[in-house]
Amino acid sequence: MGTPLTLAFFQIHHYLELLLGSLEPPTRPLQVYSRRKRSTNTTLTAPPGLPPTAAPDHPSITPTDDLPIALRKGKRSCTAHPLAHSLSFHHLSPNYRAFSVSLSSVSIPNTYLEALRHPAWKMAMDDEMSALISRGTWELVEVTPDTDVVACRWVFTLKFRADGTLDRYKARLVAKGFTQTYGVDYFETFSPVARLNSIRVLFSLAVNLNWTMYQMDIKNAFLYGDLNETVYMEQPPGYVAQGRSTVCRIIGEFGFSRCQADHSVFVQTTTSGMVVLAVYVDDILITGSDLVGIEEAKTYLHKHFVTKDLGRPRYFLGIEIAHSKHGISLSQRKYACDLLHEAGLLGTKPVDTPMDSNPDFWNDDGNYLEDKTKYRRLVGKLIYLTVTRPDISFAVGLVSQFMDKPRSVHWEAALRILKYIKASPGKGLLFKRHGHVKIEAYSDADYAGAKDDRKSTSGYCTYVGGNLVTWRSKKQTTVARSSAEAEYRAMAHTTSEILWLKNLLKELGFMYDDPVPMHCDNQAAIHIASNPIFHERTKHIEVDCHFVREAVMSQEICTPFTPSSEQRADIFTKALGGKPFDVLCNKLGMIDIFAPA
Numbered sequence: 210m211g212t213p214l215t216l217a218f219f220q221i222h223h224y225l226e227l228l229l230g231s232l233e234p235p236t237r238p239l240q241v242y243s244r245r246k247r248s249t250n251t252t253l254t255a256p257p258g259l260p261p262t263a264a265p266d267h268p269s270i271t272p273t274d275d276l277p278i279a280l281r282k283g284k285r286s287c288t289a290h291p292l293a294h295s296l297s298f299h300h301l302s303p304n305y306r307a308f309s310v311s312l313s314s315v316s317i318p319n320t321y322l323e324a325l326r327h328p329a330w331k332m333a334m335d336d337e338m339s340a341l342i343s344r345g346t347w348e349l350v351e352v353t354p355d356t357d358v359v360a361c362r363w364v365f366t367l368k369f370r371a372d373g374t375l376d377r378y379k380a381r382l383v384a385k386g387f388t389q390t391y392g393v394d395y396f397e398t399f400s401p402v403a404r405l406n407s408i409r410v411l412f413s414l415a416v417n418l419n420w421t422m423y424q425m426d427i428k429n430a431f432l433y434g435d436l437n438e439t440v441y442m443e444q445p446p447g448y449v450a451q452g453r454s455t456v457c458r459i460i461g462e463f464g465f466s467r468c469q470a471d472h473s474v475f476v477q478t479t480t481s482g483m484v485v486l487a488v489y490v491d492d493i494l495i496t497g498s499d500l501v502g503i504e505e506a507k508t509y510l511h512k513h514f515v516t517k518d519l520g521r522p523r524y525f526l527g528i529e530i531a532h533s534k535h536g537i538s539l540s541q542r543k544y545a546c547d548l549l550h551e552a553g554l555l556g557t558k559p560v561d562t563p564m565d566s567n568p569d570f571w572n573d574d575g576n577y578l579e580d581k582t583k584y585r586r587l588v589g590k591l592i593y594l595t596v597t598r599p600d601i602s603f604a605v606g607l608v609s610q611f612m613d614k615p616r617s618v619h620w621e622a623a624l625r626i627l628k629y630i631k632a633s634p635g636k637g638l639l640f641k642r643h644g645h646v647k648i649e650a651y652s653d654a655d656y657a658g659a660k661d662d663r664k665s666t667s668g669y670c671t672y673v674g675g676n677l678v679t680w681r682s683k684k685q686t687t688v689a690r691s692s693a694e695a696e697y698r699a700m701a702h703t704t705s706e707i708l709w710l711k712n713l714l715k716e717l718g719f720m721y722d723d724p725v726p727m728h729c730d731n732q733a734a735i736h737i738a739s740n741p742i743f744h745e746r747t748k749h750i751e752v753d754c755h756f757v758r759e760a761v762m763s764q765e766i767c768t769p770f771t772p773s774s775e776q777r778a779d780i781f782t783k784a785l786g787g788k789p790f791d792v793l794c795n796k797l798g799m800i801d802i803f804a805p806a
Contacts, residue, residue: 288556292546295559295632297805305531308523309803311375312367312543321363324380330365333380340428341382360385368426369523376519403473403487405596408494408525409539409638409678410713411474411487415496416536416640417674422496424522425507428515465506470713477502483718492525528597529637531802538802539597540637545630548590552627559632560625563604564784568622570607571661575616584615587623594630597637599670600794601626603682603781610684635803643675646719648710650727651771652703653778654685656692664688665695668781669703670797671710677798679706682781693733694750699778700734700768701753703727704760711765724764728771728778735768 298306324330361384368376415422465475465486475486482498484506493510495503510516522530531538549555578584591605604626611619649672657663664687670680681702689695707725714721729735738757760766773779780793 329378333378406679407471413674413676420496424519425493427491468716536641542635545634560628563601563626563629575618606682633801636801639800640676646674648725651778654695654699655782656695667699668778696731696734724767730773730776
């Protein structure tokens with residue numbers, strides 16, 4: 210027999226079984242689960258971090274209803290500031306949305322090894338090598354140890370059709386010509402590259418005059434040049450010729466005149482109007498008022514080169530071009546997103562301005578950067594982003610002054626510019642139809658703004674047809690002794706830009722009888738420009754005085770006074786706060802077609 214403790218345990222256990230057995234659970238029918246019928250509609254898959262671009266066929270069914278519940282809940286984000294908060298495709302037209310999604314889904318490699326991971330890029334390199342071989346670009350020879358051999362690398366890009374779909378992957382083998390020495394390895398260089406300022410002028414003219422614009426691609430255009438020097442390049446073989454472009458010669462033979470203001474812009478006057486071409490190596494923009502003349506020019510190029518008509522421009526030199534009833538917008542959305550990805554700032558918290566209102570870059574605090582190349586590479590990429598982002602011109606210009614000995618404070622300032630870009634990576638310029646092609650300019654200066662040497666900063670912006678086409682933020686080379694002197698030096702820079710624009714438009718057939726207004730907010734500088742008498746205080750800026758005054762006297766320009774609150778060039782001379790900065794961005798004609806609702 211067991212102990213009294215064991216008997217007590219079994220008795221308690223017996224009573225519990227009786228008690229639980231008397232409590233029978235209520236009966237209820239079994240529930241049967243079945244999988245919902247799979248939907249047949251398809252959606253466009255947006256890149257990581259971006260919202261989907263297609264809506265479901267039925268309003269009560271979302272595109273994710275057929276996914277497992279773990280995916281319907283969504284992926285956990287490691288950041289409170291995803292890129293989708295700053296970027297959206299929902300406001301775009303179906304064609305341009307498809308183009309943007311296609312562009313975002315393709316990663317452009319930076320190196321040969323990266324390109325080998327994708328068969329399409331490998332095929333593009335094979336096509337490039339076939340073209341190099343067929344043109345007899347090189348011959349394999351033995352070199353002596355003392356021979357200067359130029360290195361080479363692959364450069365990759367994408368080409369798109371007029372409907373926004375991907376046309377082809379493009380690879381180019383280029384020689385690193387920057388390693389050569391002028392006067393030793395070569396004696397003359399020429400590059401058939403149109404100025405980006407000229408490209409923006411053509412976009413403004415096309416919008417205001419209702420011109421149709423086309424883009425053409427010439428396959429291996431650089432192989433049509435002549436190379437007089439003997440150049441040795443390491444394997445893989447291939448060389449980008451530095452001779453004069455055959456493309457430009459052929460265009461001239463067809464009856465086009467080369468513009469002296471920009472040697473890569475050509476114009477042809479016909480009985481029905483005009484045709485204008487802008488050549489950037491192997492990319493050509495064609496526009497004008499004579500549609501028949503445009504087609505004849507395209508046919509002529511087809512006869513002499515292996516060309517492809519890409520239709521309306523969508524993607525030109527990394528610039529995304531959107532056409533709408535409101536005008537034409539230019540942006541570098543993919544370029545900005547790739548830059549954020551490279552810097553690891555896709556999830557960073559955005560800021561409202563590209564630079565603090567009172568930056569202190571000139572003290573000795575902070576360590577020098579060990580890797581200067583990283584800083585220079587970032588600033589260089591930011592400089593190209595200013596092609597469609599005038600709002601960051603001053604900030605980028607300021608950080609570029611410290612390329613030689615960058616400190617940690619300068620690196621943080623460059624990262625702040627990226628954080629500002631994160632707020633609106635799709636922001637760019639909008640070219641609207643204003644019904645005229647008049648020139649207008651704004652000139653300003655920040656007196657003694659640099660704390661290390663007290664040099665001033667010049668800033669200007671110019672408009673053609675009411676659209677921003679050129680701008681600049683530049684530190685002056687000499688110390689100004691007064692604010693009037695600083696403003697006057699800025700006026701001299703602006704006058705040079707105005708005269709260049711007038712010459713370009715004159716060659717395109719647009720004549721101006723009225724003086725171009727150059728808005729200035731300094732009464733003393735305006736007085737110097739109109740006063741024919743020199744004073745002792747202005748003798749040291751006599752050259753600038755003669756230059757600006759001559760332009761005023763010949764009625765090339767006029768200098769109306771503009772209050773500082775209306776001075777649009779102020780954004781190019783100093784770091785501004787939030788509200789004034791936003792106001793000037795709007796006056797510059799900036800827009801973000803990718804902004805979320």
